[in-house]
Amino acid sequence: MSAPRGVEGAGGVTEDGVTGRKRTGRRPGITLSRQAILQAAQARFAEYGYEGASIRGIAQDAGVDAALIHHFFLSKEGLFAASIHDALHPEAVVEAVLSVKSVRGTGERLLRTFLGLWEAEQTGRQMRSILRSAVSHEAAARMLREFITQEVLVPVAEATGKTHPGVRASLAASQLVGLAMTRYIVAVEPLAGMDRDDVVAAVAPTLQRYLTGALPEPFDR
Incomplete structure (x- = not known):
């Protein structure tokens, strides 16, 4: 702006x-x-x-x-959207994920960037604020879903050159938002206390499959 x-x-x-x-x-x-x-x-x-x-x-x-x-x-809706952008810095996230010109490791780079935002003091505080708001109000939840999907995950999925980037982005969003909720908001153990590398080892292959793997029918007909 x-x-x-x-x-x-x-x-x-x-x-x-x-x-x-x-x-x-x-x-x-x-x-x-x-x-x-x-x-x-x-x-x-x-x-x-x-x-x-x-x-x-x-x-x-x-x-x-x-x-x-x-x-x-x-409006308040516009202010909330700007708050999401201020916390997430989507252009920087996409740049970090796509800094290596290979689809191999895309899921891991995405996850490490995402976890880094959550575990940094300032951005982590900002993202907790946004996610707590999103779970309390449908309009806020919709804005968060649309922002993460359209501003971050669709560009990443499109860069892989695979089919149905919108589907892949929404699947990746479900994984990332669910992980954030259970690890940082609800603090479900042992996930909440796991070392970052262990979380990456467990979750990154799923993100990689969502972004570059085969999709079930009817998507891959």
Whole structure:
């Protein structure tokens, strides 16, 4: 999203999101305001779920006027989608998975990249927020499914050159989202406490089969 222009209206909102009547100091830049909104949104989504996180509450936590949230993201749905993008960085994920020009090992590279996001401090916190919101609200769950499938897994599946990339992407999504839920949210043992390499050894072959292996009928007729 390009840097926004100055915003007027709704109480004289300036480009940094602070109302003209009450402004006591300028926020240090529009980019920081946008990032503050995303951070506040992720925290609210984690605590209250998608339904319970209000635009007003997010704006209050971020220290901006609610009008700036609508300016950047249009709606709460748009803000949630941006929160997913901010946590997942789909372009970087796809680039990491496809950095080796061979279909061999695609499942392992995908899984290691995915686990790395979940187990890094900042992105792990962001992704927990998103997944907890998704399980509490159908619209949020749909957005998460569509984002992971369309922005990450379809490009990976298409790059393999195999048939039915959409089917392969949805199968891979079921594996990755299910793994995240059981390992990081519900914390089912012994999976939750397993070493990352052991998880890769157990799960990567399944992802590889989904992405490059034979599909059952009617797909491979």
